[in-house]
Amino acid sequence: KQEVTQIPAALSVPEGENLVLNCSFTDSAIYNLQWFRQDPGKGLTSLLLIQSSQREQTSGRLNASLDKSSGRSTLYIAASQPGDSATYLCAVEDSGNTPLVFGKGTRLSVIA
């Protein structure tokens, strides 16, 4: 059974810092991995999707990497801003016809 773990559970950084969020998964036979953002009281917004054959994806100040063999992904946020404050969730889609498995998320606070 696939399990997704995110470390740290919470992170507070000053504005302008570069930061890394970590995600690990137990079964490397994945189809893709997604990073989502969740703002308080709101739904999830998909940030980046990495197919199993890819190593990384970039969108603006965000870069997500995937190492399937070690069961890890990282989300790199460059030059953090207060508007980046949110909970970031990692989710894995297995190779079979199975639903997304989510981690518990990392709650990020960027202090101005």
Next chain:
Amino acid sequence: EAGVAQSPRYKIIEKRQSVAFWCNPISGHATLYWYQQILGQGPKLLIQFQNNGVVDDSQLPKDRFSAERLKGVDSTLKIQPAKLEDSAVYLCASSFKGLRGTQYFGPGTRLLVL
């Protein structure tokens, strides 16, 4: 393009009462998902519809939860009777391509069972 709509946004009920949530997916999206997100946890899939047929309801507590998607558009999720542990945010999502497509989430319904 309008997003996924959900109502109500908040609901407070007493245990053993019943409650229903409504979801309207993005137009043209054949696949609809209901997730349960307990505080401090990631979302957990309850049920997935493809048009008006159920694809996966393996994690739906069928003794108290039910869901339907009549005409393959709107969907309702019902809990009867509610338990304290049902307190959570219920998220609806839709996608164009099913499991392999990007899922678009609604704002969720926050349920508190007292």
